[in-house]
Amino acid sequence: MTGLAARYRAYIDCLNRRDWDPLGDHVAADAVHNGRPLGLSGYRAMLENDVATFPDLHFDIALLAADGDLVASRLDFRVTPALPVVGFAPTGATITFSENVFYRFHDGRIGEVWSVIDRAAIERQLAH
Amino acid sequence: MTGLAARYRAYIDCLNRRDWDPLGDHVAADAVHNGRPLGLSGYRAMLENDVATFPDLHFDIALLAADGDLVASRLDFRVTPALPVVGFAPTGATITFSENVFYRFHDGRIGEVWSVIDRAAIERQLAH
Numbered sequence: 001m002t003g004l005a006a007r008y009r010a011y012i013d014c015l016n017r018r019d020w021d022p023l024g025d026h027v028a029a030d031a032v033h034n035g036r037p038l039g040l041s042g043y044r045a046m047l048e049n050d051v052a053t054f055p056d057l058h059f060d061i062a063l064l065a066a067d068g069d070l071v072a073s074r075l076d077f078r079v080t081p082a083l084p085v086v087g088f089a090p091t092g093a094t095i096t097f098s099e100n101v102f103y104r105f106h107d108g109r110i111g112e113v114w115s116v117i118d119r120a121a122i123e124r125q126l127a128h
Numbered sequence: 129m130t131g132l133a134a135r136y137r138a139y140i141d142c143l144n145r146r147d148w149d150p151l152g153d154h155v156a157a158d159a160v161h162n163g164r165p166l167g168l169s170g171y172r173a174m175l176e177n178d179v180a181t182f183p184d185l186h187f188d189i190a191l192l193a194a195d196g197d198l199v200a201s202r203l204d205f206r207v208t209p210a211l212p213v214v215g216f217a218p219t220g221a222t223i224t225f226s227e228n229v230f231y232r233f234h235d236g237r238i239g240e241v242w243s244v245i246d247r248a249a250i251e252r253q254l255a256h
Contacts, residue, residue, distance in 0.1 A: 065195035072200030100228035100244040116228040
């Protein structure tokens with residue numbers, strides 16, 4: 001495991017513990033997510049919103065590739081929505097889907113993120 | 129650039145030339161794509177269908193991470209649909225979207241693929 005892969009796993013552990021205060025050890029102050037300049041506070045707000053949407057949110061690393069300053073990860077989710085997801089009201093059902101996501105690290109912190117969620121899988125499971 | 133990154137770039141060059149006959153140099157006979165056991169012939173049929181849908185299809189590698197037997201790639205597309213895409217009829221407009229995709233190589237060939245397309249971007253551009 002490269003140093004960056006270990007750093008990435010520490011970031012995911014931080015998210016799974018809902019341990020937001022040290023988030024700045026993992027995410028840069030000027031972090032950009034899918035082209036949006038969220039900064040650290042906006043990034044934290046995004047994660048807190050994700051947890052409000054999925055109270056049982058857990059990040060499960062299915063695939064991980066670290067190369068230079070890039071980490072690519074496939075994250076598997078098995079979650080129960082408590083709020084609408086991509087326009088679909090919660091049904092009480094637990095759904096599964098994946099996210100394929102790239103991170104560019106700057107000085108050991110996540111500086112830029114390019115994430116694609118499998119919306120089609122979510123829609124298949126929540127549409128009626 | 130690692131050996132696997134170079135092999136991956138050769139695969140993408142093969143696709144961009146529409147050079148299907150040597151596809152078996154790049155894709156394993158028992159290739160699996162998003163859980164579907166396509167094999168080489170099914171994989172080729174998928175690509176030929178993609179080209180029928182987007183006659184100006186070109187694979188542009190935006191991000192690339194190679195690690196062990198894994199390659200992760202973010203592919204950018206700027207294409208003009210000629211056939212319906214995720215249920216939306218062609219409008220004549222050129223659209224842009226990305227794909228985040230992982231490949232596991234077996235003996236130098238693509239054995240398994242986990243692809244997520246940014247469907248939301250496609251829908252935003254084709255829905256009226």
